[in-house]
Amino acid sequence: MNQEEKLKLLSDLIGVPSVNGREREVALILQSFLKSHGITAHLIDYDTDRSNLIASYGDKKTPVLGFSGHMDVVTANEKEWQSFPFALTAVGDHLIGRGTADQKAGVAAQAIALAELADAHAKLNGQVRLLFTVGEEVGEYGAQQLTELGYADDLSGLVISEPSSQDVWYANQGSIDYTVVSTGKTSHSSMPDLGVNALDNLVTFYNALQQALQSHQEESPILGKFHNSVTTFHAGDQVNTIPNHAELQGNARTIPEFDNTAFIALITNAVNRLNESSSMNLGLTINFNKMPVVSGKDSPLVHQTVDIAQEITGKNLQVIGMVGTTDSSEFIKAKTHFPIIVYGPGITQQAHQPNEFVSKRAYFQSIDVYRELAKRFLNKAND
Template sequence: MEQQERLQILKDIINIDSTNGNEEAVANYLGELLSRHGIDSKKVQYAEKRASLVSEIGDGGNRVLGLSGHMDVVDAGDPEKWTYPPFEATEKDGKLYGRGSTDMKSGLAAMVIAMIELKDEKKNLPGKVKLLATVGEEVGELGAEQLTSEGYADDLDALVIGEPSGPRIWYAHKGSMNYTVTSYGKNAHSSMPEFGVNAIDNLALFYNEVEKFVASVKETNPLLGNFTHNATVISGGNQVNSIPELAKMQGNIRTIPEVDNDEIKNVFAKIVDKLNAEKNVKLELVWDYDKLPVFSDKDSDIAKIGQAAYEKQAGQKIDLVTSPGTTDAAEFIKAKKEFPVIIFGPGVIETAHQIDEYVAIENYTDMIEVYKEMIIQFLAEK
């Protein structure tokens, strides 16, 4: 495939606005592209206009390597603040600008093109490559959860997720949990608060108890660092001279094995139960998002193959590191058998979700070659 065609494919999928949805348009584009090169695909419907895509090449005689990328992007914000329109991919000074250029349509496109080129080159692949292109990674890893529950990851021997890592390879990341706590009170005039129940005050009781727990946590993980908690969204009341009858808070937690998801759920439940036993306190806690920490083998075949392939292509040695964020790996690791996972793709995480998001074109095209080499080397090993 010519370099301009490689670049045009990426431009085409950046130009599809798949903000927290509409991924089926991307799946349709990629499915048609693969079909033109004799590669079959299957759409896995999640909801209206939302479908993941599964595709395979190889003879399936040896190992199975999974390649995964998500098709959704985060909101572009105010397009007037962008130098170039966020959904009109723009090439400038060796960079390609647009929402999703780095997170993570460049990684997804590079994986698809690597599969196509290996097929067109009639490379002998003594094993199978499985593409898992997902919906809803940015808002709950929805597609990865569905594909895993339906068995699409059960035959994998290794998985590469093409998130912008670069140039590094991530082999572990923290878990992530989101919650909403709702405080129910009673309206009253602010001049007579004794006739009401202040939902904001009771919400503050919950927040203070959580922060006491957070301060008491001394455990850390030598690779991932500290457990963290942040209150990120808060709302309550409807006018300044009324006692509020409703208040809500949302928070995000990044977990480590030493302070894991189950422990957090137990601690928070005890806090709510304790406060609800007090007079005029009524709190309701809902867990909106619950993703496990991911730990893979730093010395796995796929990690070493990835390092060697990047050094061969780019002439640069890269490190194996950990990430504070979370990825679709948190769902895929729930498959029936264990397999090593690495997060390795074009782009740098620092530009993800930012205005004027971009990917370096050379990095993108380098990663196509890197993925091809990784596929060949991984499937060649017994």
């Protein structure tokens, strides 16, 4: 394929404002593109206007190398952008648009790599499978659905095309979103003893949680420190009324040394202890629960990706862990164990930013990396 065709596919994907939805439009573009190269792609519906995409190429059923990316993007405030965010704009080597880095350039590159393998009638001792997902930004819904349907059970390796600055990530932190609601009793502020101040009780909880976390300073040599951040806090609607409702939300970034199970037990115990008081009525909801992932740093998939990427890019790649989460937290729940890496063309720090961009050069290089990795990984697996 020539560069104009490669840019057109990315442009078409960026043109769909798939902000927490509308992934079906993206999937249909990819399905049509793959069909034009003799590849049948299937859509797996998640919800109205939301569909995952599955496609494969290869001569044998196994082994299977998975290529995965998500088709949703985060919102874009047009006032913060120098160009319209849902149109691909080229400025020098920069391809600007919402989702260029996170993650439509990676998705397009993986689809193009599969198409180029098909165009060349490449002989593979196995198959490459695309697993393009919905809802990664808000809950990894698509990856969860595809895993539950068994599409990851026969994988021998998985490459996720999140923006990795063309480095290789083999581990990522887990993530927990939670909500704590405090229920009290309304009264006039001149007679506070007749009410129960939900805000006061929520502050008591916040302080108890912070104190409990003081004894947990665990740190991963790969993923760094455990972090917990309370990010929203709401109570009351009138200054002279004791509030009967208050709530906070928080996010914890977990590591194997202090994982999701441990943190949920800690915060649950804090709520339960405080609820022993008759004046306390706290409720805890875990909204999002994704485990940390640590794959094999010395796996053949890592070594082959590094070797190929260094040959193509001329860059000395780092093999490191990352602080964010990816769809890997769902795919690791498959029935079989397989190495997972993140390798993508976007710059990590560009994710979710105004005037988000990906390097045109990196975009084209990533296509070559994915194509050559598919051949080397599958052929080596059968040696």
